[in-house]
Amino acid sequence: MHTAAARNTAPRPGPEVMAAFEAAKGFMPADEGLALYGAASEAARTGLPLLEVGTYCGRSTLLLADAARAAGVTVLTVDHHRGSEEQQPGWEYHDASLVDPEVGRMDTLPTFRRTLHAAGLEDHVVALVGRSPQVAAVWGGRLGLVFVDGGHTDAHATADYEGWAPHLAEHGLLVIHDVFPDPADGGQAPYRIYRRARESGAFAEVAATGSLRVLRRTGPGL
Secondary structure, three states: OOOOOHHHHHOOOOOHHHHHHHOOOOOHHHHHHHHHHHHHHHHHHHOHHHHEEOOOOHHHHHHHHHHHHHHHHOOEEOOOOOOOOOHOOOOOOOHHHHHHEOOEEEOOOOHHHHHHHHHHHHHEEEEEEEOOHHHHHHHOOOOEEEEEEOOOOHHHHHHHHHHHHHHHHEEEEEOOOOOOOOOOOOOHHHHHHHHHHHHHHOOEEEEEEEEEEEEEOOOOOO
16 A cells, blocks of 8 residues: 655656646546556556546546556547436536536536646547447457446446456556445445456455545456
């Protein structure tokens, strides 16, 4: 596990990228973002793409893209851009400004594109617009990092894990967001896939920051 001293020496994005991160719509706090950036910087040194499940408006994508830019690799980010369960009208995380007035549904893709453009990171990201299991089914390459931050139902979290973890290269990093061991703190689906990964024998935990967990692939399997 990473110590506080190790985190203090971890790579950090430049101030302009952190400012863009802080300004972007999203829910990831800065300490978890820095932990994600550290994992992405390490994984990018493999020369393999980094993949994010759950783009939303691009807050965390900015950090992945900056790490990828430094290493000369690409970020793939997967989202249908219609919003997750808790972002629909009447739910806690609904943002009415993200509803497309013409079709009456959430559409986070324009905001995401503006976020990337403003930060000068468009050239380092490929946006895959579609549902995660469908995209995973046609993806054939290996990945240096898989960041799971999509839908928080058991069905969605399990599909993201089962769809993308098999593509993770040996020693690649699996990062899971919103891992809450205590049900009072949040939904349990990400925690359950985190437990599944640890208990599979295929992954070893290497870092924990807030609700963010970083695991390294140590063997085959799920």
